[in-house]
Amino acid sequence: MGREVRPIAYPRGEVRASDFRVVEVEVRQPRAGEVLVRNTWTSVDAALRLRLRQTAPPGYFPAFPLGEPMDGIMTVGEVVESRADGFAPGDTVWHAAGWRDYAVVEAGKQALGGVGTLTKLDVRVAPPQVYLGALGGNGLTAYAGLFHAAGLRDGDVVWVSAAAGAVGSLAAQMAKIRGHRVIGSAGSDEKVRYLLEELGLDAAFNYKRGALPDLLREAAPDGIDVYFDNVGGDHLEAALGALRGSGRVAICGMISEYAAKEPPHGPGNLMLAVTKGLTIRGFRGSAHTHLLPEMTRHVGAWIREGRLRCHETIIDGLSQAPPALAGLLRGDNTGKTLVRIDGFTHRENAID
Amino acid sequence: MGREVRPIAYPRGEVRASDFRVVEVEVRQPRAGEVLVRNTWTSVDAALRLRLRQTAPPGYFPAFPLGEPMDGIMTVGEVVESRADGFAPGDTVWHAAGWRDYAVVEAGKQALGGVGTLTKLDVRVAPPQVYLGALGGNGLTAYAGLFHAAGLRDGDVVWVSAAAGAVGSLAAQMAKIRGHRVIGSAGSDEKVRYLLEELGLDAAFNYKRGALPDLLREAAPDGIDVYFDNVGGDHLEAALGALRGSGRVAICGMISEYAAKEPPHGPGNLMLAVTKGLTIRGFRGSAHTHLLPEMTRHVGAWIREGRLRCHETIIDGLSQAPPALAGLLRGDNTGKTLVRIDGFTHRENAID
Incomplete structure (x- = not known):
């Protein structure tokens, strides 16, 4: 069984926890070409607010349908089971099926938002969650x-x-x-x-x-x-x-x-x-995914050289994603706001 | 003696004729390097309104001082007397000392607005006033x-x-x-x-x-x-x-x-x-005067080929410049609004 955060009402003004529900769902086995990922970190972004409404602005990603899992949110995790070439259990990956703890992801399928197509991450460059921020x-x-x-x-x-x-x-x-x-x-x-x-x-x-x-x-x-x-x-x-x-x-x-x-x-x-x-x-x-390799090369080097700092506001626990978003929109957070899916506490973290 | 239109009050809302006065001034002889021009046509532009106020918007030409001649308004005319190389009586020129019937202009002096530096015009390409519009x-x-x-x-x-x-x-x-x-x-x-x-x-x-x-x-x-x-x-x-x-x-x-x-x-x-x-x-x-030769070449050809039409709204008489501006700002006019300085009637004119 897995858990997913789903919107159940579009917020009026401020985002409230009651606009969401955490639901338990059965996690199905990956089919050929798919990978089962245990998500470890998921991204919290101000722009999600644009999709939490009846109609997203023209040109933007579509509104999140109420009662459905939220697609197009960047997340990192570990491959648990792979039926896709190039992915093996234990690999750290990113994909765009965040705000849930397990996801079955089709390898090679273009993610909504471009950046989140299932990709193996090089954790020697930086810890996994940095791929949701500076390297993402x-x-x-x-x-x-x-x-x-x-x-x-x-x-x-x-x-x-x-x-x-x-x-x-x-x-x-x-x-x-x-x-x-x-x-x-x-x-x-x-x-x-x-x-x-x-x-x-x-x-x-x-x-x-x-x-x-x-x-x-x-x-x-x-x-x-x-x-x-x-x-x-x-x-x-x-x-x-x-x-x-x-x-x-x-x-x-x-x-x-x-x-x-x-x-x-x-x-x-x-x-x-x-x-x-x-x-x-x-x-x-x-709209600039073609710059991703160039950006990753530069930013990776700046992080290694200690010239670019990745400050993180970490909120622990998948169920805390909605209040994390509310806090971000209120201006509470510094640096990248992240939900550590398996965590239980709330702290800030600076990776220098 | 010559006549000049000078602002005497900054309009509030709509431009009124009473915001201006036509004054008689003595026309001095040109000194070395100067040319005396009898202006024949002067330009009426919506953007003049931006300078008819206490303070023009930052980055724009300065406000017109009250009681002074208006500088930086495109005009065409005929050289009456020249003490500058390259200019002879009878030449058709443009310069930026409009809204007056005679102007003494220094050759080579960069005009406010860039385009209006004293320049001889080729009237074989188009009639002089077209240099205030399509060719200006x-x-x-x-x-x-x-x-x-x-x-x-x-x-x-x-x-x-x-x-x-x-x-x-x-x-x-x-x-x-x-x-x-x-x-x-x-x-x-x-x-x-x-x-x-x-x-x-x-x-x-x-x-x-x-x-x-x-x-x-x-x-x-x-x-x-x-x-x-x-x-x-x-x-x-x-x-x-x-x-x-x-x-x-x-x-x-x-x-x-x-x-x-x-x-x-x-x-x-x-x-x-x-x-x-x-x-x-x-x-x-x-800010794009470097494109003037390229523009003139293209537009001159399009006019000659009959592909670009220069519609003009002509208001006759220097003293009619303020009502011409008011009419333009009200949306009365079609095409280029021009004041024919020596004229006495009001008509529209289409040059095909």
């Missing part, structure tokens, strides 16, 4: 956003919002590694300390401590060239104000809007895109 | 917007808003010439007829005749790939809804917002840029 979808989003969507150029001053989050903390560090002046923002003084002391950013601020344009001006008196956006709303508006000529915005998400009951107001100063010649580009990491 | 800044804006900012690709379906306007009518025609399916929108049924019958667009609609998303869906049932934006506001929002994956927006202006007393609301659906991987690029034609 989050790393790809940060990498594709900075180096492709934003087209980072030498000397660019970069602002990363939600910089203590799973993607933001990677984008901020990658920009630092490439020699940029990097400003980070987050929603608590503790996170700001993390940005300055742990990640070594050049400046950081708590966006709750004043008016965003003022805080940003203080952190970047001469303006910015690139804004890596994970927040939207007032953050994007402040960025448009601070961007210099030919500046660029890479938007990977708009967490400030995910739970909005009313359609949000967009930035009121978009005309600055015209006068300053700005480029605003939305993107999804999953 | 408007042509450059349309050309740079489509082929650079929007990165037009084979097969793209293109929506041009304000498509009966100076820039829009050129962008729409250029996209047609390059073989695209082109949808145009405008603010009157008469303009829609012009778009369909004169410019031969594939579809066109009057945005006042229904809800924009519906009108756009009817005109482009399978969506659009490129939106050439001159309007902003609800038009941009509708475009984000209709754009297909990897779609692009080139914004050259946001005429719907120029006279706004409150900061406008931006598009509430910017998150679609993320899910659909959209690129939104603001740009100014004047």
